Each structure stands twice: as structure tokens, then as C-alpha cells.
Amino acid sequence: MKAVVSFVVAAALYELVARSGWFAQALVPTLPAIAATLWRTLADGSMLNHAVATVYRVAAGLGLACATGLALGVLMGRFRAVEAFFLPLVNVLMPVPSLAWAPVFILWFGLGNTATILIVFYAATFPMLLNAWTGVRAVNPLWLRAAGAMGARGAELFWKVIVPATSPFVITGLRLAFQRAWIAVVGAEMLAASDFGLGWVIFDAKEFLNADVMLASLAVIGAIGFAFERLAFGALERATVMRWGMVRAAKA
Amino acid sequence: MHHIEIRNVTLVYDTPNGRVPGVRGVSFATAPSEFLCIVGPSGCGKTTLLNIIAGFLAPAEGEIRIGGKAVTGYGLDRGIVFQDFAQLFPWRTALGNVAFGLEMKGVPKAEREAIALEQLRLVKLEKFAGAYPHHLSGGMQQRVAIARALAYNPAVLLMDEPFAALDALTRDEMQRLLAEVWRATRKTVVYVTHNVAEAVYLADRVIVMTPHPGTIKAEVPIRLPRPRDPLSVEFLDYQKQLLRHLTQKEEAR
Numbered sequence A: 001m002k003a004v005v006s007f008v009v010a011a012a013l014y015e016l017v018a019r020s021g022w023f024a025q026a027l028v029p030t031l032p033a034i035a036a037t038l039w040r041t042l043a044d045g046s047m048l049n050h051a052v053a054t055v056y057r058v059a060a061g062l063g064l065a066c067a068t069g070l071a072l073g074v075l076m077g078r079f080r081a082v083e084a085f086f087l088p089l090v091n092v093l094m095p096v097p098s099l100a101w102a103p104v105f106i107l108w109f110g111l112g113n114t115a116t117i118l119i120v121f122y123a124a125t126f127p128m129l130l131n132a133w134t135g136v137r138a139v140n141p142l143w144l145r146a147a148g149a150m151g152a153r154g155a156e157l158f159w160k161v162i163v164p165a166t167s168p169f170v171i172t173g174l175r176l177a178f179q180r181a182w183i184a185v186v187g188a189e190m191l192a193a194s195d196f197g198l199g200w201v202i203f204d205a206k207e208f209l210n211a212d213v214m215l216a217s218l219a220v221i222g223a224i225g226f227a228f229e230r231l232a233f234g235a236l237e238r239a240t241v242m243r244w245g246m247v248r249a250a251k252a
Numbered sequence B: 001m002h003h004i005e006i007r008n009v010t011l012v013y014d015t016p017n018g019r020v021p022g023v024r025g026v027s028f029a030t031a032p033s034e035f036l037c038i039v040g041p042s043g044c045g046k047t048t049l050l051n052i053i054a055g056f057l058a059p060a061e062g063e064i065r066i067g068g069k070a071v072t073g074y075g076l077d078r079g080i081v082f083q084d085f086a087q088l089f090p091w092r093t094a095l096g097n098v099a100f101g102l103e104m105k106g107v108p109k110a111e112r113e114a115i116a117l118e119q120l121r122l123v124k125l126e127k128f129a130g131a132y133p134h135h136l137s138g139g140m141q142q143r144v145a146i147a148r149a150l151a152y153n154p155a156v157l158l159m160d161e162p163f164a165a166l167d168a169l170t171r172d173e174m175q176r177l178l179a180e181v182w183r184a185t186r187k188t189v190v191y192v193t194h195n196v197a198e199a200v201y202l203a204d205r206v207i208v209m210t211p212h213p214g215t216i217k218a219e220v221p222i223r224l225p226r227p228r229d230p231l232s233v234e235f236l237d238y239q240k241q242l243l244r245h246l247t248q249k250e251e252a253r
Ligand SMILES: Nc1ncnc2c1ncn2[C@@H]1O[C@H](COP(=O)(O)OP(=O)(O)OP(=O)(O)O)[C@@H](O)[C@H]1O
Pocket: B013, B014, B015, B020, B021, B022, B023, B040, B041, B042, B043, B044, B045, B046, B047, B048, B049, B194, B212
């Protein structure tokens, strides 16, 4: 309820500024104008196409990042040798912003999906990896002993004990990875994509001073990010770690 | 015939601050279906000893045999219950926890769930089969842990102060229940505690350890009929005798 108030007040302030005449209408379009553009681009399917392109890139990059980050993080947590080998590399690569790689990837792979997905992948891998690594090291040793005493080994130990035992960390890693991926994809599309994607639309609209298109696209980016965060990850959390009492619900 | 044989077992921990002895030259044996209690002051090495028997720790010296075979690691011939409630898997229901060992053994789902339910009935928790551990009280969680350790039918049950963190009333109830479960299953039990009354109530024989680094100080067979009456004169005499063994040592140091 309080959230609604925040949104209404913020929207009203924006509308006030837009109608004040201090700025050109084309640069600061009113909310109805943005809504009309949003409606038009949704109706003609173009917004949907861009959104699908962006979501596809995020899904691909995030999927690769989760597979790599989870596998490597777990292996680092379980085996000293793997940890000793990868930790220095991780420490050096992690602080490099993923967008700094954009020119390199474009040089190697040209403009398009490959470079964009790689940038997303780079951004999303480290939060997943760090969380999986920490999660494995934080597993209650009693669970491992109990499971070992009951004959759990290898793949069964991994899937039936280590994965659920680290799930609070892994889900947090997934959330952070998604956020990073979603931020990275927009930037990556501005630099490395051509003709499709929400980030590209925003960048392209700049050429034609289409502020309404930019802001409509921003609204879509925000909405999709919000939907994933609240619906997908929230539901995942409720179905697993909250149900198991490993993490308590947020105090609303 | 012996079931568990411990011969001259010594273990030393390597820590950043140097080598700390865990247990020193411990030897004892149990008969099949015997209920053996180990009592000793805090830090004397009871948990260490139990972990060695469980196969989690390898002794520096000495050997352990179970049913005549040397122990080299952990195995399904031993069920284990720890002191900490957090030993249950929070992501599995009570039934799922109890069925875990059977699942690892490859017992089909329907069969293992039937066995698990039977074990939960033994600890009077069949109504809570579908509950997750965080919805159970501490005493209930320890009962699930006992059922879980019994479910795959190990010959030996190792218990490390399973009721130490419970309130006195619940603990008495748990002890009665455990005595019943033991009578029904006839497992060989090694039970660690620092509660003398608990040892006299449960054990066929009590081993008293010296303070750290622990060795065996005395062995006291408890010759009382069951179920035992904690208020009887004989019961209190045994308690006094164990307490005397425990405190004597401290004077000697
Ligand atoms: N993981 C460890 N690393 C180093 N030293 C340890 C470790 N575990 C135990 N010790 C030492 O070994 C000794 C025996 O410890 P242990 O846990 O077996 O005692 P305990 O009899 O079970 O005590 P309590 O009744 O408090 O549970 C202690 O002095 C302790 O300091």
C-alpha cells in the first residue's frame, strides 16, 4: 500500500515537471504520451520482439553463467586443488566490469548475439560462483557426516545433500546473477547488438530524439526485471528454502 | 563374544596452536545387544571416541573391530545420532529424513517409506511424517534422528549426548522412550553422556573417563532390573558411585 503512494507521488512530480514548460515536450514527454507510445509499440509487436531478443540474451548468458558458476563454485568449495588453482584467476577477473570486455568481444565475434551473450555471461558468472563457493563451505558438517554415515556418495551426495544444503546461497547467487545480467544486457545491447533488443532501442531512439520510445522501453525493462525478481525468484524461494525453514520470509 | 572391540586407541588433534590429545590409550569391548554408556567430564574426549567408532576420525594408534572386522571408515553397520538438533536435513520431511539411508541403499520408494513410517511409529511420531524439521520441537527432532539412525537397520547405534540440549522433563520422557526402543530392537548401543542419572537409567554398563586427555578410569556394571526406578535406593547408590569416580580424579590432579 505504501509502495503505491511512493509511485503515485513520484509520477505526479514527473508529470508536473513535464507539463511545466521548462523543457521541450519532445525531450520530457508527459506520462500519457509515454503510455501511448508504449501501447503503440506493444500493439504493433515491435516492443515484444525487442523484449524477446533481450530476454533471450539474458537467458542464454545467465544459463551459461549459472552452469559455470555453480559447477566451479561447488568444485572450489569441495576440493582444495581446484580452489587453489581458480581463486587467483577469479580474484583478478572479477573486478573487471563486464562492459569493459565489450570492445574485445566485438573484435573477436562481431556485433550481435554472441558478443552480447558473452558480456551477460561475464557479468553473471561471478556472483553465482562466489555464492556457490561460500555456500559449500558453509554447509553444516553434521549433514555431511550424517549423509556419509548413511552411505551417500558421489552424485547422490551432490544432488541430495550438497545442492539443497547450499540452496539459500545458490538462490541468492541466482538473484544477484540475474540482476547483474539484466543490467549488463542493456549496456551490452547499446554497444554490441544491432537492430534488436531493448537496450538497442533506447540507444537507437537517441538518434531521432525519441524520448517517449526511450522511456517506454525503460518501463518495459523495469517491469520485466521486477517480474522476474518478485515472481520467479520469490516463488522459488517460497517453494524451497522458506518452506524448509532455512531462510525466514522478509518482514513486510 | 564381543560385538565392538576398542583396543588401545589414541588420537591426537593437529591444531594451529599445536598438538592436542583427543583420547589416550582407550580399550573396552561390548557384548552384542549391550547398552554401554560412556560418562566423563566435558572435554575428556567422549565425542572424539564416538567419532572414531563411527569412522569419522582415524586413530593414530590402536584398532577398532566391529563383529570381528576392522573399522576403516564409516558404514551402514553403524547408525549415528548427534547432540545437535540441526543434524536433520531441513529440506526433507521427517519421513524423508528417516528414509534417507534406505534411499542410499537403493530400496524402492514404497518399501522404504513403509519402513520409515514404521520407525517413526517406534518413536511415536507417525503423525508428523509429513512435517519439516523446523516445525518440530527439539525433542521431536531428536526422535526423528533416532528413527533415521535405526531405519537402515544397523547393528550398532552410536549416540552422542542426544538429549543434553533438552529440558529435564522432555529428557526423562526421551530416556524412557529410548529404553523401550532398545528393548524392541536389541541394538548394541554406545551412548555418550555427562549426566550420571541418565547413564544409570539406560546402561547395562558404564565406562567412566578421566578428565582431558581422557583414558578409562572405571567400569561399572549396572545390575538393576528394568524399567528402572530413578528414586530407588539402589539407583541412587549407583549414581553416587559414578559421581565418586568422576570427582576423585579431579582431586588427584
Ligand atoms: N576438531 C578438533 N580440533 C582440535 N581439538 C579438538 C577437536 N575436537 C576436540 N578437540 C579437543 O579434544 C578434546 C576432547 O574433545 P571432545 O569433543 O571429544 O570432548 P567431549 O568429551 O565430547 O566434551 P563435551 O562433553 O564437552 O562434549 C578436547 O580437549 C578438545 O579441545
